[in-house]
Amino acid sequence: MSILVVGSVAFDDVTSPSGTVKNILGGAATYFSLAASYFTQVRVVAVVGEDFTGEHEAVFTRRKIDIRGIEHAPGKTFRWGGNYSDNLNEAKTTFTDLNVFESFHPQIPKEYADTQFLFLANIQPTLQAKVRRSMNGVRLTGCDTMNYWINSARNDLAATLKLVDVLLINDTEVKMLAHETNLPRAAQKVLAMGPQALVIKHGEYGATIFFREGAFGIGRHPFRAPTLPIDEVKDPTGAGDSFAGGFMGYIASQEELNREVLKRALFYGGVMGSFAVERFGTERLQSLTREEIEERFQIFRELTHLE
Amino acid sequence: MSILVVGSVAFDDVTSPSGTVKNILGGAATYFSLAASYFTQVRVVAVVGEDFTGEHEAVFTRRKIDIRGIEHAPGKTFRWGGNYSDNLNEAKTTFTDLNVFESFHPQIPKEYADTQFLFLANIQPTLQAKVRRSMNGVRLTGCDTMNYWINSARNDLAATLKLVDVLLINDTEVKMLAHETNLPRAAQKVLAMGPQALVIKHGEYGATIFFREGAFGIGRHPFRAPTLPIDEVKDPTGAGDSFAGGFMGYIASQEELNREVLKRALFYGGVMGSFAVERFGTERLQSLTREEIEERFQIFRELTHLE
Numbered sequence: 001m002s003i004l005v006v007g008s009v010a011f012d013d014v015t016s017p018s019g020t021v022k023n024i025l026g027g028a029a030t031y032f033s034l035a036a037s038y039f040t041q042v043r044v045v046a047v048v049g050e051d052f053t054g055e056h057e058a059v060f061t062r063r064k065i066d067i068r069g070i071e072h073a074p075g076k077t078f079r080w081g082g083n084y085s086d087n088l089n090e091a092k093t094t095f096t097d098l099n100v101f102e103s104f105h106p107q108i109p110k111e112y113a114d115t116q117f118l119f120l121a122n123i124q125p126t127l128q129a130k131v132r133r134s135m136n137g138v139r140l141t142g143c144d145t146m147n148y149w150i151n152s153a154r155n156d157l158a159a160t161l162k163l164v165d166v167l168l169i170n171d172t173e174v175k176m177l178a179h180e181t182n183l184p185r186a187a188q189k190v191l192a193m194g195p196q197a198l199v200i201k202h203g204e205y206g207a208t209i210f211f212r213e214g215a216f217g218i219g220r221h222p223f224r225a226p227t228l229p230i231d232e233v234k235d236p237t238g239a240g241d242s243f244a245g246g247f248m249g250y251i252a253s254q255e256e257l258n259r260e261v262l263k264r265a266l267f268y269g270g271v272m273g274s275f276a277v278e279r280f281g282t283e284r285l286q287s288l289t290r291e292e293i294e295e296r297f298q299i300f301r302e303l304t305h306l307e
Numbered sequence: 308m309s310i311l312v313v314g315s316v317a318f319d320d321v322t323s324p325s326g327t328v329k330n331i332l333g334g335a336a337t338y339f340s341l342a343a344s345y346f347t348q349v350r351v352v353a354v355v356g357e358d359f360t361g362e363h364e365a366v367f368t369r370r371k372i373d374i375r376g377i378e379h380a381p382g383k384t385f386r387w388g389g390n391y392s393d394n395l396n397e398a399k400t401t402f403t404d405l406n407v408f409e410s411f412h413p414q415i416p417k418e419y420a421d422t423q424f425l426f427l428a429n430i431q432p433t434l435q436a437k438v439r440r441s442m443n444g445v446r447l448t449g450c451d452t453m454n455y456w457i458n459s460a461r462n463d464l465a466a467t468l469k470l471v472d473v474l475l476i477n478d479t480e481v482k483m484l485a486h487e488t489n490l491p492r493a494a495q496k497v498l499a500m501g502p503q504a505l506v507i508k509h510g511e512y513g514a515t516i517f518f519r520e521g522a523f524g525i526g527r528h529p530f531r532a533p534t535l536p537i538d539e540v541k542d543p544t545g546a547g548d549s550f551a552g553g554f555m556g557y558i559a560s561q562e563e564l565n566r567e568v569l570k571r572a573l574f575y576g577g578v579m580g581s582f583a584v585e586r587f588g589t590e591r592l593q594s595l596t597r598e599e600i601e602e603r604f605q606i607f608r609e610l611t612h613l614e
Contacts, residue, residue, distance in 0.1 A: 181324075
């Protein structure tokens with residue numbers, strides 16, 4: 001089944017202990033769609049400026065990503081600068097130029113009307129809700145957000161959470177959203193806000209999925225997929241979006257929609273996140289093979305598998 | 308097989324978001340031996356002062372722990388105060404009164420000479436080395452340390468590491484010891500210093516064991532045992548020592564000494580650590596049953612187990 005992602009396409013300047021790069025293709029929708037493209041057909045709704053060239057377009061089309069939903073607007077593409085010199089786990093933002101992204105009003109092409117899997121990357125919660133409401137045939141909606149919206153648009157975000165099936169956020173965000181420092185209790189509070197399942201990303205330690213009682217089948221307990229940095233972490237940018245791409249892409253590729261599928265999807269999320277950080281920008285995600293992905297899936301599986 | 312722990316017995320004052328307690332029995336050797344006592348016969352070498360009463364002794368003897376190695380010295384027992392109000396993951400030390408612990412020179416009773424499993428809790432590295440050298444029949448030695456010794460007694464610690472089989476430390480300590488921020492690379496550097504295996508504790512995310520090439524059998528990859536706080540975290544004091552007690556106690560209870568045993572031991576470590584933090588001090592560790600331990604082992608196992 002095809003999956004639609006709505007989010008940002010950007011040009012990034014990144015500095016990490018491994019070096020500095022400028023003007024590289026990034027943005028949540030870019031990382032997500034490249035990661036998901038190894039599992040299923042991907043559609044993108046985003047906005048770019050006049051500086052988005054055929055070369056950038058080819059990064060998507062070489063992975064057979066459907067970019068009919070990328071709107072070309074007058075002006076410049078969203079630009080972001082981040083520095084990981086002090087802390088590989090969190091970027092210090094050096095600049096944010098929203099440019100054409102400032103007035104982004106996602107338009108879903110009519111060719112995308114039959115979309116069954118939807119991912120709402122980190123944009124204003126009201127826009128996320130509007131997109132979700134406009135898509136009637138969707139079977140499963142995933143959603144991301146960030147501390148900025150949790151703090152400044154809590155009511156809008158709460159309304160959006162009633163419309164999504166799976167929320168994917170990190171430890172800090174879930175505790176902030178729930179006003180609760182104990183992780184399992186914070187998870188229960190967020191699930192009570194709407195989603196059927198909550199994926200909490202723990203950075204280099206993997207991710208945990210918590211389920212609403214009875215959601216996606218029967219089971220008492222949460223599930224954890226561990227990760228381990230295999231190679232050097234060169235650039236953490238896009239790790240979370242690549243995680244979401246692997247997670248949602250795998251789900252969209254399966255016939256069934258149950259807990260076992262979501263558990264395996266959690267592992268594929270970790271796998272794609274771990275590939276993303278091995279090179280600057282989207283470089284590693286552009287040239288993977290399904291065999292490399294399966295090999296790392298097995299390594300992560302064996303990492304916690306008792307005989 | 309019996310296991311011997313050499314370390315501190317203390318009285319602690321602890322403040323956490325759940326409240327304040329004063330003068331409760333603590334210390335690395337106490338947490339370790341209580342946790343290990345659910346798996347095997349435990350022997351303790353430590354020093355206490357005149358304020359250590361029959362009531363305190365009974366905490367050990369009710370769990371059939373052999374305390375012939377606890378030396379009674381004139382003066383007061385080691386006392387420590389910690390506050391977790393700001394950060395449940397790290398105590399702010401409010402006071403340290405070494406008292407009788409200041410001149411602790413571990414004496415191994417001759418009845419302990421046949422000990423096969425040894426755990427050197429966090430004491431001065433030179434004392435750890437001396438104990439290890441005095442025990443000829445030991446099959447496996449586990450060892451803890453802390454940032455203080457890593458910084459102030461690096462050479463002594465390096466000498467000790469050549470004598471131990473498994474080092475158990477946390478993320479921060481391994482990176483400090485290796486002068487390396489990438490976890491797998493830091494692990495390789497520490498293994499090159501001597502130990503056959505390295506257990507890195509990740510707090511609420513579990514622990515990872517890295518093996519020296521060829522140590523404890525064949526295998527390419529590290530192994531992770533996840534944990535998840537099941538109940539409220541009331542008092543994190545002793546979590547690491549309880550982890551070590553579960554880990555080493557399980558190993559000592561097994562006939563074989565191979566990677567599968569060490570992997571299961573890593574899960575039991577996480578289980579005992581998760582119980583320890585549910586109540587102040589050693590309360591929870593005093594009254595467990597093996598059934599409760601096995602039940603939580605299954606929960607942690609299922610947490611990452613794919614069908």
